[in-house]
Amino acid sequence: MNVKKWFHHHEHDNVQEGAITPIHYTNPYLIGLLLGFVLLATFVIMGRGMGASGVLSTVVAVTVEKVSPASVEGNNFYMGYLGDGESNPLKNWLMFEVIGIVIGGFISGAIAGRNKLVIEKGPRITNKKRLLFAFIGGSLMGFGAKMARGCTSGQGLTGGALLSVGGWAFMIAVFAGAYAFAYFVRRQWT
Amino acid sequence: MTSPFFKFGYFNDEVSLIVAFILGLAFGFLFERGGFGSGRMLAAQFYFTDMRVFKVMFTAITTAMIGLFYLSWIGFLDLSLVYFGETFLLPQVIGGLILGIGFVVGGYCPGTSSVAIATGKIDAIVYAFGGLFGIFVFGEAFPYITEFFYSTPMGQITLPELFGIDHGIILLAVIFLAIAGFTAADWGEKFMASKKEGK
Numbered sequence: 001m002n003v004k005k006w007f008h009h010h011e012h013d014n015v016q017e018g019a020i021t022p023i024h025y026t027n028p029y030l031i032g033l034l035l036g037f038v039l040l041a042t043f044v045i046m047g048r049g050m051g052a053s054g055v056l057s058t059v060v061a062v063t064v065e066k067v068s069p070a071s072v073e074g075n076n077f078y079m080g081y082l083g084d085g086e087s088n089p090l091k092n093w094l095m096f097e098v099i100g101i102v103i104g105g106f107i108s109g110a111i112a113g114r115n116k117l118v119i120e121k122g123p124r125i126t127n128k129k130r131l132l133f134a135f136i137g138g139s140l141m142g143f144g145a146k147m148a149r150g151c152t153s154g155q156g157l158t159g160g161a162l163l164s165v166g167g168w169a170f171m172i173a174v175f176a177g178a179y180a181f182a183y184f185v186r187r188q189w190t
Numbered sequence: 191m192t193s194p195f196f197k198f199g200y201f202n203d204e205v206s207l208i209v210a211f212i213l214g215l216a217f218g219f220l221f222e223r224g225g226f227g228s229g230r231m232l233a234a235q236f237y238f239t240d241m242r243v244f245k246v247m248f249t250a251i252t253t254a255m256i257g258l259f260y261l262s263w264i265g266f267l268d269l270s271l272v273y274f275g276e277t278f279l280l281p282q283v284i285g286g287l288i289l290g291i292g293f294v295v296g297g298y299c300p301g302t303s304s305v306a307i308a309t310g311k312i313d314a315i316v317y318a319f320g321g322l323f324g325i326f327v328f329g330e331a332f333p334y335i336t337e338f339f340y341s342t343p344m345g346q347i348t349l350p351e352l353f354g355i356d357h358g359i360i361l362l363a364v365i366f367l368a369i370a371g372f373t374a375a376d377w378g379e380k381f382m383a384s385k386k387e388g389k
Contacts, residue, residue, distance in 0.1 A: 028242045029372075031224040032249020038216045039250060040257035044266075045209055047194025048273045050217060052301035053325075056318070060325045077332040096207045098304055100214020101221065105305035108222035117310045120229035120297060134229075134313040137296015138303075138320020139327070141289050145300060146328040147339070148285025149275050152293075153301040155282070157247070159274055161254035163348040163360060166277030170286040177290025182236040185295050189233040 025112075039161060046093075049158025052101070053151040054094045056142065057081050062089055077146070122189040133188055148173075191268040193261070218305055227305040229297030229313060236294050238378035245372060252368045259361055277344040296320065 025031075042050055061081035065072045072078045083089040109115040121130040145151040148170050150159065156174065159167020192198065196206055224246040225231040234240035261267035293299055296317045298306055303321070306314030332339070350357045 025225050025242070026223050028224065028245035029249050031220055032246040033253050035217070035220045035224065035246065035250035036253020036257065038213065038220060039254040040261075042213050043254070043258060043272050044193045044261065045195050045213075046206065047197040047271050050213070050301075052299075052304065053321070056300060056321050057325050060322055060329060064326070064329065071330075075329065075332055076336070077329050091207070093206060093210045096210035097214040097217070100211040100216075101218035101301065101304050102214075102308045104215035104218025104220075105222040105227055105308035106218075107215075108219040109227060109309035112222075114222070114227065115309045117312060119312045120306070121313065122230065130313055131316045134296050134298075134317040135320035135323070137292045137294075137298075138317035138322075139324035140292030140320075141296060141299060141317075142292075142321040142324020142326075143328045144285045144288030144290075144292055144324075145321075146285070146325055147335075148282045148289060149278065151289065151301065152247075152299040155275070155286075157251060157254075160251040161258060162272065162274045163255065163350060163357075163364075164274045164277065165344060165347045165349055165352050166275060166279065166282045168349060169277070169279055170282045173283045173286025174290040174293065177287035178236050178294040179290075181291045182233075182294050186237065188295075189230060189297075190237055190239070 036161075039157060043161075048093075049154065049162070050097060051094050051150065051154035051158065052098060053142070053145040053154065054081070055098045057146065058089055058092065058095065122187070124187045124190070130188060133185065191265060193267045194271050197268075197271045217301075218308065221302065221305040222309060226302040227309040227311065229306060229311060232299075232302055233294060233297050238375075238382045241375035241379055244375055248368050248371055252365060255361065255364060259357060274346065276346045278340060279342040279344055281339050281341060292324075 039050065042048070058081045061072070061078040064078055065082060072082070081089060083092075106115065119127050119130055121127070125133075141151070148155055149166070150156075150170070152171075152174065155164075155167045155170040158164075160171055195201065196209075201209070221227065225242050226246075231240060232243050235242070235244045258267065258269065258272070262269040289299070298314055298317050300321060303314045303317050307318060344352075348357075350360045353360070
C-alpha cells in the first residue's frame with residue numbers, strides 16, 4: 001500500500017516539507033486575548049466553559065449502545081453520555097459548539113488560503129508512519145482525556161481560567177508528559 | 191448579579207444550542223488563526239522551535255481569568271453559578287500525562303483536531319478515529335478502573351481555596367507565571383534558532 005502516492009500532488013507542499021510558514025497567522029498575544037474574551041463570554045452567557053472531547057465520548061457511547069445495548073447497561077461511563085433516554089443524546093450543547101468550531105475553523109482557513117488536503121509532518125518521516133503515529137496518539141489522547149475528565153479545552157482552558165485545582169494539575173501533567181516524550185518522536189516533527 | 195444569563199433563565203435550552211454554535215464559530219475561527227489547525231505548529235512548542243500555541247493558550251487563560259475576577263468583583267457575574275468539574279487529583283494527573291504523550295505523538299488534542307480536520311489535515315482525521323478508539327477502550331475498561339477513577343477526590347475546589355490565599359494574590363501569581371513563561375518561550379525560540387544556524 002503506497003499511501004504517499006495517493007497524496008502525491010502534495011509532495012512539494014511547503015507546509016509538509018519545508019519550514020512552517022505562518023502566513024496570515026495573527027500575533028499570538030492578540031489571538032490569545034480575543035480567545036480569552038470569547039471564553040469569558042461563554043462563562044457570562046452560559047455559566048459554563050467550552051469543551052471538545054465530550055463529543056467523541058457521546059459518539060462512542062451511542063455507537064456501543066446501538067451495537068450492543070447489554071454492554072452499556074450498568075456501565076456508568078457510557079450511561080453518563082446517553083442522557084435520560086427522552087431526548088437524542090447527540091443533540092447536546094457540546095455537539096453544537098464543536099460543529100461551530102469546525103465551520104469557524106474552515107472559514108478562517110478559507111480566508112487565509114490554508115484549506116488543503118495534506119498530511120502534517122516533519123521531513124524525516126513517511127506518510128504511512130505519520131498516520132500510524134496519529135492513530136496511536138489519538139488513542140492515547142482519548143483514553144487520557146476520559147481518565148482526566150476532560151481535555152485541553154474542558155480542563156485546560158476552562159478549568160485553567162476558573163483556577164480549578166484539577167484543571168491546573170491536569171495542564172501541568174499534559175505539558176510534562178509532552179515535553180518528556182518529545183525526544184522519542186522528534187523524527188516525526190523535526 | 192445578572193449573569194450567567196442562562197442560569198438566570200434569560201433563554202431556554204433550544205436557544206442555548208444556537209448560542210453554542212455561535213460561540214463555537216468564534217472559537218474555531220480563533221483556533222485556526224492561532225495556528226491550532228496545524229499539527230506541526232502544535233508540536234513545535236514541544237521542541238521550542240515555535241512557541242506560538244503556548245503563547246495563545248496562556249494569554250487566553252490569563253485573559254479569561256482576569257475577566258472572571260473583575261466581573262465577579264463588580265457584582266455582574268455570580269462565580270458560584272459558573273460550572274466546572276470536581277477535582278480527582280491522581281486520575282487527572284495520570285490522564286494528563288497520557289494525553290500529553292498522545293499530544294506530541296499524534297500532533298493534536300481534541301479541540302485542535304476538529305479545526306485541523308476542517309482545514310483538510312488527513313492525519314487529524316486519523317487522529318480523531320484514534321480518539322474514538324481510545325475512548326472505547328476506556329469505556330470497556332471502566333468497570334475495572336472505576337476505583338482509581340474516583341480516587342483522591344477533592345470536590346469542586348479552586349487554587350485560592352486549596353492554598354487558603356486570597357483570590358487576587360493567586361491571580362497576580364498566575365499573571366507573573368504567564369509573563370515568565372512568555373519570556374522563557376521567547377528565549378527558547380531564540381536559542382533553538384541560533385542552534386539551527388550554528389549547524
